[in-house]
Amino acid sequence: MRTGAQLLIDSLIDVGxxxxxxxxGGVVIPIFDVLYDSxxxxxxxxxxxxxxxxxxxxxxxxGRLGCCLATSGPGATNLVTGIATxxxxxxxxxxxxxxxxxxxxxNDAFQEADIxxxxxxxTKYNYLVRNAEDIPRIIHEAAYIATTGRRGPxxxxxxxxxxxxxxxxxxxxxxxxxxxxxxxxxxxxxxxRAVEMINQSERPVLYVGGGVIAAGAHKELIAFAxxxxxxxxxxxxxxxxxxxxxxLALRMLGMHGTPVANYAVMSSDLLIAVGAxxxxxxxxxxxxxxxxxxxxxxxxxxxxxxxNVQVNLPVVGxxxxxxxxxxxxxxxxxxxxWWGRIKSWQEKHKLTYRNNGKLKPQFIIQQIREVTGGDAxxxxxxxxxxxxAAQWFTYKHPRQFISSGGLGTxxxxxxxxxxxxxxxxxxxxxxxxxxxxxxxxIQEMATVASNNTPVKIALLNNGYLGMVRQWQEHFYEKxxxxxxxxxxxxxxxxxxxxxxxGIRVMTNEEVRPALEKAxxxxxxxxxxxxxxxxxxxxxxxxxxxxxxxxxxxx
Amino acid sequence: MKHLISALVKNEAGVLAHxxxxxxxxxxxxxxxxxxxxxxxxxxxxxxxxxxxDAIIEQVIKQLRxxxxxxxxxxxxxxxYVERDLMLVKVATPAGKRGEIIELVGVFRGKVVDISHRxxxxxxxxxxxxxxxxxxxxxxxxxREVVRSGRIAMSRGVKDE
Numbered sequence: 001m002r003t004g005a006q007l008l009i010d011s012l013i014d015v016g017x018x019x020x021x022x023x024x025g026g027v028v029i030p031i032f033d034v035l036y037d038s039x040x041x042x043x044x045x046x047x048x049x050x051x052x053x054x055x056x057x058x059x060x061x062x063g064r065l066g067c068c069l070a071t072s073g074p075g076a077t078n079l080v081t082g083i084a085t086x087x088x089x090x091x092x093x094x095x096x097x098x099x100x101x102x103x104x105x106x107n108d109a110f111q112e113a114d115i116x117x118x119x120x121x122x123t124k125y126n127y128l129v130r131n132a133e134d135i136p137r138i139i140h141e142a143a144y145i146a147t148t149g150r151r152g153p154x155x156x157x158x159x160x161x162x163x164x165x166x167x168x169x170x171x172x173x174x175x176x177x178x179x180x181x182x183x184x185x186x187x188x189x190x191x192x193r194a195v196e197m198i199n200q201s202e203r204p205v206l207y208v209g210g211g212v213i214a215a216g217a218h219k220e221l222i223a224f225a226x227x228x229x230x231x232x233x234x235x236x237x238x239x240x241x242x243x244x245x246x247x248l249a250l251r252m253l254g255m256h257g258t259p260v261a262n263y264a265v266m267s268s269d270l271l272i273a274v275g276a277x278x279x280x281x282x283x284x285x286x287x288x289x290x291x292x293x294x295x296x297x298x299x300x301x302x303x304x305x306x307x308n309v310q311v312n313l314p315v316v317g318x319x320x321x322x323x324x325x326x327x328x329x330x331x332x333x334x335x336x337x338w339w340g341r342i343k344s345w346q347e348k349h350k351l352t353y354r355n356n357g358k359l360k361p362q363f364i365i366q367q368i369r370e371v372t373g374g375d376a377x378x379x380x381x382x383x384x385x386x387x388x389a390a391q392w393f394t395y396k397h398p399r400q401f402i403s404s405g406g407l408g409t410x411x412x413x414x415x416x417x418x419x420x421x422x423x424x425x426x427x428x429x430x431x432x433x434x435x436x437x438x439x440x441x442i443q444e445m446a447t448v449a450s451n452n453t454p455v456k457i458a459l460l461n462n463g464y465l466g467m468v469r470q471w472q473e474h475f476y477e478k479x480x481x482x483x484x485x486x487x488x489x490x491x492x493x494x495x496x497x498x499x500x501x502g503i504r505v506m507t508n509e510e511v512r513p514a515l516e517k518a519x520x521x522x523x524x525x526x527x528x529x530x531x532x533x534x535x536x537x538x539x540x541x542x543x544x545x546x547x548x549x550x551x552x553x554x
Numbered sequence: 555m556k557h558l559i560s561a562l563v564k565n566e567a568g569v570l571a572h573x574x575x576x577x578x579x580x581x582x583x584x585x586x587x588x589x590x591x592x593x594x595x596x597x598x599x600x601x602x603x604x605x606x607x608d609a610i611i612e613q614v615i616k617q618l619r620x621x622x623x624x625x626x627x628x629x630x631x632x633x634x635y636v637e638r639d640l641m642l643v644k645v646a647t648p649a650g651k652r653g654e655i656i657e658l659v660g661v662f663r664g665k666v667v668d669i670s671h672r673x674x675x676x677x678x679x680x681x682x683x684x685x686x687x688x689x690x691x692x693x694x695x696x697x698r699e700v701v702r703s704g705r706i707a708m709s710r711g712v713k714d715e
Contacts, residue, residue: 120571120572120575121575121579145622177622179621179623179625302619302620303619303620306609306613
């Protein structure tokens with residue numbers, strides 16, 4: 001005889017969950033009771049939003065299923081931002097919520113929320129469990145859905161009386177999902193036509209999105225790009241999918257992309273999109289995006305194709321398999337004229353910042369790269385910190401850069417870094433933070449302190465909601481409405497109050513020794529970098545403008 | 555333009571909410587929606603009539619296909635199909651007019667399903683235009699109540715693969 005709660009934990013272990021992130025509450029006490037002496041490790045977070053982000057960070061850092069657990073009502077609704085974040089970036093995640101007793105559902109019971117209804121639009125699928133016997137099957141099904149096809153979060157809502165009811169024997173785990181066929185092989189005729197288009201193109205560009213990382217296709221991407229001699233630009237979500245120090249790399253494109261990436265895309269005659277979705281931060285003015293180019297779009301999700309732009313040739317399927325099929329068919333062409341233009345853009349328009357003696361965020365990120373040998377896992381918050389982290393690190397490996405790309409969730413980076421550190425205990429994990437974002441989940445200091453999780457927070461403290469302030473500077477006549485964070489605490493003292501080491505850094509000269517000191521500490525550290533307050537992210541494409549119309553450092 | 559979307563879905567709680575929210579998210583009002591069991595009791599057929607931009611409807615259809623509890627989606631608008639509306643209508647019967655109305659029912663091959671002193675209830679099925687025409691002919695007598703089923707439709711010829 002096992003209870004529903006026991007069946008749940010046994011099933012989670014069956015599908016490979018080793019660590020989950022959560023907070024107890026009334027209706028999940030039976031589940032936490034099982035976790036009390038389970039081999040499944042539960043990490044106590046301090047806010048459910050952070051539990052969802054930690055599960056998300058765990059999944060992004062490892063490629064495995066992340067798992068979070070919260071109680072009904074406010075516990076469940078606190079997960080919502082984290083679930084939406086994972087959904088937007090196609091992260092495999094399982095969110096378990098408690099629910100009120102079956103006979104109370106719909107009666108406005110204490111801590112009741114219709115979380116299945118609330119999360120319908122932000123999950124890949126969700127379940128309300130009605131019988132304890134169904135738990136093993138539903139968990140297997142949920143894990144399968146979350147980790148196949150275009151990955152995404154699945155929520156399983158379990159009423160407390162289902163958790164406590166007892167079940168004889170081993171309920172079945174087999175499932176049948178006739179409406180879900182995620183294993184798509186690329187159509188061979190489409191693949192041949194794509195190769196033909198690529199071979200004929202004079203100015204091709206590979207535009208690579210997060211789907212390449214999700215598909216584990218980075219090796220196939222490198223092999224294909226090298227065989228074809230085609231330049232590669234990556235979205236924010238794909239940083240690390242193609243080594244940024246590779247001679248074919250144009251690095252990131254879009255609103256804060258490198259000039260060479262944006263010029264190349266705008267001048268190309270063939271855009272090969274792989275696992276990318278033509279987001280507005282990539283395309284800028286969409287009607288003029290890559291206007292001279294034909295487009296091949298490779299994606300696992302047919303609904304991504306043709307959503308934002310007209311595509312000349314869609315190829316639906318797994319990026320890894322399709323790229324591997326491309327490589328033997330491709331002709332290597334020199335395209336000397338095209339590469340000549342690219343090299344001259346690269347020479348003429350390097351990323352740069354003005355060295356005025358003040359502490360520079362770009363310099364800090366370069367230094368983090370150097371002290372970690374370029375191998376650190378970098379999590380970011382959202383805003384200027386995120387864009388500087390994207391521009392100034394030079395990523396070499398997939399799953400090395402972890403950031404909320406689609407939803408743009410401030411407060412994501414710190415709990416995601418906690419999850420990433422649990423997934424990769426031996427890696428150096430940094431959260432590159434802003435003072436606005438960090439304060440949205442600063443309570444997780446208690447989580448890192450109590451677990452001695454060695455996450456290093458590199459706080460780029462400028463006392464502003466910096467990206468909004470920058471927009472106000474460029475586009476709103478410097479009317480800094482409500483972007484100055486005048487009530488900021490002393491972050492070093494905050495860290496110390498939690499039992500976390502705090503180091504304050506005021507000058508460029510102190511950066512390197514402070515980072516070395518932080519890495520020598522076997523535990524969490526907050527580095528409070530007081531950076532040049534009105535430093536901006538350049539280049540920037542004004543919203544709605546063509547992406548080759550960048551504002552760069554004058 | 556008008557689209558007639560036919561979807562096979564799993565017969566379970568939440569499917570309807572999933573589907574309607576895809577349309578609601580784009581502020582598209584569903585003109586008519588009909589759900590009923592198919593030959594397989596675990597599977598329901600939904601017939602949805604919606605007006606909207608072709609490209610956006612195509613995108614909605616792709617997203618419908620993506621839903622795990624949706625088995626198959628077709629846009630019937632671009633192929634031959636048979637469609638029917640079922641209507642129950644209660645028409646007032648002013649003095650001496652009942653015979654006239656019953657005659658109309660005969661012409662439209664409807665059926666009288668209930669009669670009282672002051673009104674008559676009629677069942678009628680057919681393509682939308684026929685049902686609309688009947689309503690307009692009855693209007694002068696006074697229409698008390700109309701209940702329509704929403705469109706059901708089926709592609710002509712071979713059964714869908």
